[in-house]
Amino acid sequence: MSALVCRTTAARFPPNEPIWRSPAGGLLDIDFEPRFDRVAIERRPATLWRYREAIPIDRDDAIVTFGEGLTPIVPAELGGRRIWIKQEGLFPTGSYKDRGATVLISQARRLGVRRVVEDSSGNAGAAIAAYCARAGIACDIYVPASNSRSKLAQIELYGAALHPIPGSREDTAAAVWQAAQEHYYASHSWNPFFFHGTKTFAFEIVEQLGWRAPDAVVIPTGNGTLLIGAWIGFREMRQAGVIDRLPKLYAVQAAHCAPLALSPQESSQFRPKATIAEGIAIAAPVRVEQCRQAVAETGGRIVTVSESQIIAALRETLRAGFYCEPTCAAAVAALPQVDAGGEIVVPLTGHGLKAGETLMKLLL
């Protein structure tokens, strides 16, 4: 029987409690035993829901889906390495965040939730808004009032209600926490169901490589939404005997904003600078300890890259035909620092069409 588990106190709660953190204020994980039936999986449609028995939603009629997932993986030569590129921008809303949203909003429907709240002006906000539109669930997205309208257009066009909050990013966080007292918090950093969606990234890699784990996966990391998801997914597959080892997980941060790479002493002095890798510009990730564990347990590393390295990698990636957001290029830029041999997978986490103006300014 699955359960929600507090990471701080180890207290357990029924899986269908409508909570997003524990009463003690701790982060929640989901204790859940997935099953993988290769023959059944391979017969199903090409969506991430083919791993049905490995996704902790206990009623089929709750599933909210656009038929997303099983994104293409192809070989490419980038950064001087022969690698696998997984095109995680090829989702309905244009980023891998749809993995998290399809599972989290399915759980919201399972719970009978009528309204969710979220704070993201970027890819997570668009993903939550789209899946709420499909589910018929009302959606309030809290964003800093300083955000430009064009960045928010996609969220608004799905029909979500935007709440621009004056002041700092912290003021926006305070506003959504207030709203989350009354409504379900569809958070891509707090809510554990989001990570049980992003974990399907790992399942797909293993299946697409012929039911084998790669040697390394190199992941742009801000909140760790994909890093932690990948870690959960590969661990679940190892536990189930589908693979016999974990790939090394490399967490890539922009040197301008690299809290994972800091010692406790350095953290107190830490002043992030702006980076073109906007999607991973997170100064204080909620699940920082899990990010560090994912890297340490798998024998990977935390890698930082400079702005000029990101720009050079971005140009190379686009000219190889992969149209992606600047954030994705951080992973390509990190390849010279990846000490693993063998098969390396790099996700391109968001579509370049999300960032047309920025790409033009940087490269044309």
Add this chain to the structure above:
Amino acid sequence: MSALVCRTTAARFPPNEPIWRSPAGGLLDIDFEPRFDRVAIERRPATLWRYREAIPIDRDDAIVTFGEGLTPIVPAELGGRRIWIKQEGLFPTGSYKDRGATVLISQARRLGVRRVVEDSSGNAGAAIAAYCARAGIACDIYVPASNSRSKLAQIELYGAALHPIPGSREDTAAAVWQAAQEHYYASHSWNPFFFHGTKTFAFEIVEQLGWRAPDAVVIPTGNGTLLIGAWIGFREMRQAGVIDRLPKLYAVQAAHCAPLALSPQESSQFRPKATIAEGIAIAAPVRVEQCRQAVAETGGRIVTVSESQIIAALRETLRAGFYCEPTCAAAVAALPQVDAGGEIVVPLTGHGLKAGETLMKLLL
């Protein structure tokens, strides 16, 4: 043995002649007998190349691919109808044109072509540029000099050489025809290999519906790149005995630019007006006769929709969670005029992220 066949004279040419029209100036088709082995197809990766024996490229090592295709198909209720939505924006470059580009640029590589020319400032231009980038083939894209830079950014960022031509759209056409004397013309309206890529749209629908044909497919139509492709694909599957009937094909045009709907007398008076369905604003489609045949032979219809109908359908489609270009909404707007019952498929042909600014202006 397959052959290139002139539609005007019925003259036949070897399949690997580097020609894009017949010496008599006629349009070319490909005479080719596809094979479909369902068991083999279902075992292959989820890309359009799973229909390998139905695609007229005679060497595997020529294939240029990003692992594209098998786009998701899901039920939705739009325009008062229960329909299937096929999300054709979920391609590497953001539109279904990648179907044509993967096959056409594979043929270019098969021919040993080092440089191609094309005239499209829109989705076809982006698709050809991306596949050329992956193939290492040089790419010249001719565009009217009046086009905005932002519209062309994606093409340029892939590394294609842009050739802005002063004057009218006809001046651009003259320039690319001149260039096509020396280089292979990767045209999405003339080159028949493009249509033997877009035909995979039909193959996927049939497989995804359980190896059955739907009752109708409703397709936004300008040059007819998808309409004609679908017609070829369904016919090939019927001929091979995979399906036993053709779906009705509905060609949807904006009332402001609907040459297919005109009688010969009306055509002489025809003055197109601007439409928000930019992708189908083609005043003089090269393959107009094939478009009319596709509709007539299948028992479908040519349907026109007004600008206000397109805008209303666009709003409804976005609010259902499907982020698409305005052009796609023409098909949704046409649904009240579709007299077929049963299963209706509507492709959303391009991703909304391609048209963020336009969507904002129209709807926010």
